[in-house]
Amino acid sequence: MMKYSGQTRVLVAVDCIIFGFDGENFKLLLIQRGFAPQRQKWSLMGGFIQPAxxxxxxxxxxxxxxxxxxxxxxxxxxxxSEPIRDPVERTIAVPYFALIDIHKYEAQLSSEYHAEWFLLSEMPDLIFDHNQMVEMAKMRLRYKAALHPILFELLPEKFTLPKLQILYEKLYETTFDKRNFSRKVLSTGLLVRQEDKDKESSRKGAFYYKLDKEKYYDNFEAFLKFIPNPEKFLV
Structure with missing residues (x-):
């Protein structure tokens, strides 16, 4: 098999920044590194790319x-791609962020990696440049959520408008006017109101909604108009 002569091997890895939402807070899924260097330190989940x-x-x-x-x-x-980012061997890391409804995975999470959810605002110090990866992913998520309704990926099939508002407030670290938020999100036409209510949070209860999947995929820029001052996140 032909190979390029005189070239030095460089490894390529992927690292997954796994965001979740538990109904109240944004969280980040981390593992404890099982090998040296920095064994037992908290890390993103990653691995080397295989030849195929x-x-x-x-x-x-x-x-x-x-x-x-x-x-x-x-x-x-x-x-x-900093040459010294991995002290063992020259490795280029390509990060991906993932959006997960926490409640969908609970029975499936592998115990092999000692994974644990952390509040995004309280994550520990991570190995190598993983803290920088998380910050970059958070900024990218803010950018995308200002333009597209991707945060629905973090929600269960049925959800209330108050839960949706909390989701956006936590991501942007701000507060929205309740009436204005509800009016604007409903004006997108992406939500279908259900007959039942969530009565755990109040006596009156809040109607459940479901995402209209067809409109969701056809109208991916519907949410741009209700993010306040989106330009400050589009950098």
Whole structure:
């Protein structure tokens, strides 16, 4: 088999930044690294690309190993390529962020990796440049959520408008006017109101809604108009 002469081997890895939402808070799924260097330190879930894999296929494999889930929303962000980022061997890392409804994975999470959910605002110090990856992924998610309704990937099939508002408030670290938020989100036409209510949070209760999947995929920019001052997140 032909090879390029005089070239030095460089490894390529994928790292998955796995965001979840538990109905109240944004969370990040981390594992304890099982080998040196920095063994037992907290880390993103990652792995080396295999010869027959594309980057996305490798990311999907890594995600399935940890959560057992397939068909999860994945998006690539810029790679990390500093020559000394990995002290063992020259490795280029290509991160992907994933959006998971926490309650879908609970019975499937692998115990092999000692995975644990952390509040995004309280994550521990991570190995190598993984903290930078998380920050970049968070900024990218804010950017995308200002333009597209991708945050629905974090919600169960049925949800209330108050839960949806909490989801957006937590991501953007701000507060929305309740009436204005409800009016604007309903004006997108993406939600279908259900007959039943969630009465756990109040006596009156809040109607459940479901996402109109057809409109969701056909009108992916519907949510741009209700993110306040979206330009400050589009950097």
């Amino acid at each position: 894999e594309s980057l996305e296929t490798g990311a999907q494999r890594v995600l399935k190993q940890l959560t057992g889930l397939e068909g999860v929303y994945l998006e690539q962000i810029p790679g990390f």
